[in-house]
Amino acid sequence: MTDFLTVTFTVATFASGVRLATPYLLAALGETLGQRSGVLNLGVDGVMLLGAFFSYWAVLQTDSIAVGLLVGIGVGLVLGVVYATVTVVFRAEQGISGIGIFLFGLGMSALLFEEWVGTPRPISSFDKLAIPLLSDIPKIGDMFFNHNLLVYVSMLLVPGLTLLVNRTTFGLNVRAVGETPEAADSLGVSVAWTRAICILIGNGLAGLAGAALAIEIGIFQHNLTNQIGFIAIALVYFGAWRPTGVVAGSLLYGLVTSTVNQWKTAGLVTGAASSFTTMAPALLTIVALVVIARRTAAQPAALTLPFVRGH
Amino acid sequence: MLAGRRARSRRATLARLGGISVGGSAVILALLIGAAMILGLGANPLEGYGELLKGAFGGTEELAESAAKAMPLLFVGTGICVAFRAKVINIGGEGQIIAGGLLSTMTALAVPDLPAIILIPLVLFMGLVGGAIWGGIPGALKAYLGVNEILSTIMLNLVAVQLFNYLLRAPLMDPKQIELGTRIPQTRRLSENADLPILIEGTRFHLGVVVALIAAAVAWFFLWRTTTGYRVRAVGASAPAARYAGMPVKRMTMLALTISGALGGLAGACLVFGSETHRLQTEGFATGFTGSAGFNGIVAALFGGLHPLFTIPSSFLFGGLLVGANAMQRVIQIPVDLVIGLNGLIVVFVVSSNTLRERLSRYMSIAGEAAEHEEVGGHQAPVVDEAGPSEPTDAPDGGDDPVRTLESEP
Numbered sequence: 001m002t003d004f005l006t007v008t009f010t011v012a013t014f015a016s017g018v019r020l021a022t023p024y025l026l027a028a029l030g031e032t033l034g035q036r037s038g039v040l041n042l043g044v045d046g047v048m049l050l051g052a053f054f055s056y057w058a059v060l061q062t063d064s065i066a067v068g069l070l071v072g073i074g075v076g077l078v079l080g081v082v083y084a085t086v087t088v089v090f091r092a093e094q095g096i097s098g099i100g101i102f103l104f105g106l107g108m109s110a111l112l113f114e115e116w117v118g119t120p121r122p123i124s125s126f127d128k129l130a131i132p133l134l135s136d137i138p139k140i141g142d143m144f145f146n147h148n149l150l151v152y153v154s155m156l157l158v159p160g161l162t163l164l165v166n167r168t169t170f171g172l173n174v175r176a177v178g179e180t181p182e183a184a185d186s187l188g189v190s191v192a193w194t195r196a197i198c199i200l201i202g203n204g205l206a207g208l209a210g211a212a213l214a215i216e217i218g219i220f221q222h223n224l225t226n227q228i229g230f231i232a233i234a235l236v237y238f239g240a241w242r243p244t245g246v247v248a249g250s251l252l253y254g255l256v257t258s259t260v261n262q263w264k265t266a267g268l269v270t271g272a273a274s275s276f277t278t279m280a281p282a283l284l285t286i287v288a289l290v291v292i293a294r295r296t297a298a299q300p301a302a303l304t305l306p307f308v309r310g311h
Numbered sequence: 312m313l314a315g316r317r318a319r320s321r322r323a324t325l326a327r328l329g330g331i332s333v334g335g336s337a338v339i340l341a342l343l344i345g346a347a348m349i350l351g352l353g354a355n356p357l358e359g360y361g362e363l364l365k366g367a368f369g370g371t372e373e374l375a376e377s378a379a380k381a382m383p384l385l386f387v388g389t390g391i392c393v394a395f396r397a398k399v400i401n402i403g404g405e406g407q408i409i410a411g412g413l414l415s416t417m418t419a420l421a422v423p424d425l426p427a428i429i430l431i432p433l434v435l436f437m438g439l440v441g442g443a444i445w446g447g448i449p450g451a452l453k454a455y456l457g458v459n460e461i462l463s464t465i466m467l468n469l470v471a472v473q474l475f476n477y478l479l480r481a482p483l484m485d486p487k488q489i490e491l492g493t494r495i496p497q498t499r500r501l502s503e504n505a506d507l508p509i510l511i512e513g514t515r516f517h518l519g520v521v522v523a524l525i526a527a528a529v530a531w532f533f534l535w536r537t538t539t540g541y542r543v544r545a546v547g548a549s550a551p552a553a554r555y556a557g558m559p560v561k562r563m564t565m566l567a568l569t570i571s572g573a574l575g576g577l578a579g580a581c582l583v584f585g586s587e588t589h590r591l592q593t594e595g596f597a598t599g600f601t602g603s604a605g606f607n608g609i610v611a612a613l614f615g616g617l618h619p620l621f622t623i624p625s626s627f628l629f630g631g632l633l634v635g636a637n638a639m640q641r642v643i644q645i646p647v648d649l650v651i652g653l654n655g656l657i658v659v660f661v662v663s664s665n666t667l668r669e670r671l672s673r674y675m676s677i678a679g680e681a682a683e684h685e686e687v688g689g690h691q692a693p694v695v696d697e698a699g700p701s702e703p704t705d706a707p708d709g710g711d712d713p714v715r716t717l718e719s720e721p
Contacts, residue, residue: 042402042461046655082659090663095400095461096613100658103606107652114646115352222648223596230465237459275477282469285462286452293457 013262014143014255018151021254023048023213023225025154027232028239028246029161030205035236036165037198038178038302039087042098043079044206045229046105051075051210053109056220057116059123068123069150069211076207079105080200087199088192091306102229110222117220125218126150150212157205161243174198178300181307191307206232234285240298249288256281333668334614337660338628341653354643366638367631375514379585381630383408383578383601385523387608388615388622389530390446390574395617396534397567398547403449403464404575404605405597406471407442411576412583412600413475414441416498416591419584420483423502430504431584435522438580439573445471446572450565460568468605472597479593497592507585519581523626526574530619533570543567578604602633603651610654613661629654 027044034041054075055068062068083101086092126148135145165171176184177194185191206229213228214220231253239245260277263269269277346356367377387404394401415438425433445467452458476496485499507518534540545553546563554560582600583591593599611629615622636650 086659086663090667092659092662096609097659097662099402099606099609100655100662103610103655103658104652105655107648107650107655110648111348111646111652114648223598227465227469230462234462234466237462272477272480275473275480278476279470279473282466282473285466286458286470289458289462289466290452290456293452293459 010262011139011142013258015146016261017255017258018143018251019147019216019254020257021250022151022154022216023209023228024232024235024253025247025250026150026157026209026212027206027229028235028250029154029157029243030202030209031233031236032202032239032241032243032246033161033165033174033198033205034202035303036178036241036300037174037195038181038300038305038307039195039199039202040094040098040233040304041083041087041101041199041202041206042095042230042233043083043101043105044098044209044232045225045227046102047076047079047203047206048210048213048225048229049105049109049223050079051207052214052224053113053210053220055207055211056123056214057112059215060117060121063124065124065126065215068215069208072207072209072211072214073204074207076204076210077200079207080203083203084196084199087306088195091308094304094306106223109220109224113220113222120219120221122218123215125215150208154212155247158243158247165243170194170197175300177307178302181302181305185307185309195307231281231285234289237292237299238285238288240292241300242298252284253281256284333664334616334661337657337664338614340660341656344656345649345653348649349643349645352645354645359639359643359645362642363632363635363639365635367635371511372514373634375511375516377627377631377634378520379515379517379630380602380634381611381626382520382523382581382585383604384608384611384629385527385623385626386574386578386581387604388612388626389523389527389619390571391609391612392615392617392619392622393530393534393543393574394567394571395612396547397543397564398550399450399453399564399567399571400461401446401449401464401568401571402461402605402609403446403467403572404608405601405603406464406468406605407445407572407575408579408582408601408605409471409475409597410445410572411438411440411442411579412591413478413579414438414444414576415580416483416501416583419501419505420498423504425502425504427504427506430502431507431518434505434584435577435580438576438578438583440576442576442579443569443573446575447565447569450568450572453568454561454565468597475597475600476593476595479591483591485590495592497588498590501584501589501591503589505584506589507581515585515587517581517585519585522577522581524623526577527619527623530570530574534619539563539566575605575608578608607633607651607654610658613658 027048031041031044051072055072058071059065059068079101083097086097087094128146129149129152131145131152135141137145165174173184173189173194176187176189177191181191184194209228209232210225213225217224235246235249235253238249239247260269260280263277264274342360346360349356349359366373368374387408390404390407391401415434418434418437419430422430422433449458449460449463449467452463453460479496479498480494483498484494485497487499488495488497509515509517510521534544542553542558543563543566545556545558546560546567550560553563579601583589591600597603597605607629608626611626612622614629615625632650633647636647639645640647
């Protein structure tokens, strides 16, 4: 038991938890914005998979992580255009169309990987970027200020998104469109465009999340995300549709994952029992969903409801 | 009255034909995109699709193989029909298949010596129970605690996979694997008394396929010929109206997901005992065992207009696509994953075509009925209505309009 604790509460575990939280955080922040505008995007995992594959492939070709990240965002934006068309123009049932996008991403990323790469080859991973002074703080410095650039970017997105949603005209429109689209529409706010932009940003972030994951691991494989995209959606509920809540949830997931990894490395959990530790995040999510279910007031009122003028 | 009914059923048939043509266009569009991709990958799409068709429907053996592949899709798809009619979205097919497979396997390991006539029904029943548990949990969570069933079913998929991995790596592992030290995560060959009999000699057409067909028929009977099924649909069409009529809305919601899960569980049991190896094994992921039927079943159900009987040909089509994809891979070296991706596109196209379908059905002069129905259902028409090829209340086999009949109920 003490072994479990000493392995768990180390700076290394914590630091790796912060790093592992990044894909969850990026995807969940994107989903938060989408849901605030009233659109549930269940396709996050598929977008992440395609983003991950294309950025992996781009890094393999160019050996440039920056190109890889940009490609990830680009893939997300392209799929965002598709999803915006499906949900906003065709007003498709969001709970199902997202599953279609997921299947598409799952199949296509595996197909292209087989065709273009075949045998997995590792790619170069992120460089660490220690923040001067702050990274010198004992313990705290290593936990928070000695990571790759993307970790900082994703963390800065939290206050950024909060400000965007709460303090800008666009954010006001987003909230209005997500709560009472009829009212927003009557005031001349374009429900369609507002939602489309939110979907685009959200999918771009999902693509980036996939890129972050592939580059962090340095490899691509079939179903690389293993449902991280779905957990990211759950994190939005977990965080009660607020970026600050979402970051707390993401960090919790990163920490659970890194702790489990450390246990495995230390040989504390072996063989078949490791299944239970892998199961932990999913169980945790279910518990979180039960707890959060009582707070339905926080949910955007028009979530999953397509908007038709005059209804 | 009779004439009105006949006219209505004629309109419904027209609308259904319209719906099928929209669904057919979705498949054709997806296949065209697939062809462009095959071309882009440097292979011949005509040759590929030719192999696909031949591999899927080219002969008795191929047809039987397609039917066997369609079996889990039909089970899951039928379950999806029941759930979606109650406006419950069940994404947990994968987990439910695994739960059914595990419980039926454990049963066969526990009582291997029972005669086949008892053991086969028993393992199938235990599969059903396993799936029902795995569907009942999110059902109860949704009905009584308001937990979003989409997310909880997805999470239960992950839990089921890990439970599956654990059980096959430890307590259920073949003793021979432990003895030899190879430790392949699989059970020993399960009792021969539990083997699902092959019904067409020399093919893989086993009893499970027939059970799936029966399940679809029973689901149709349940939904349109029983009071409980009627209540399930009424809850899906309008929960407030159903509540106002004194129906147990929560119980119906839970029931729909439980039935949906039970059908997935049956698929799991049939997959184990109808398999060629007659053992349960894991590759670490769900797909190895389920063949992604939990997701592909959704595609089949949507394509079948969320109607259990129409899901039969639809499942057969998608089963065939999957079987044919293997043949295609052998000849033009395009991985089977293409079909999974195309299935995703088909889902997107089918659900996107609702707006188109609405216009189509209005064109076919059922506007009056549709509008009347929408008024009752509120501004957001229930998913069951939108995704079906026709208004479910207009279906020839389910002519009772939930709202109109509501008033005549005591």
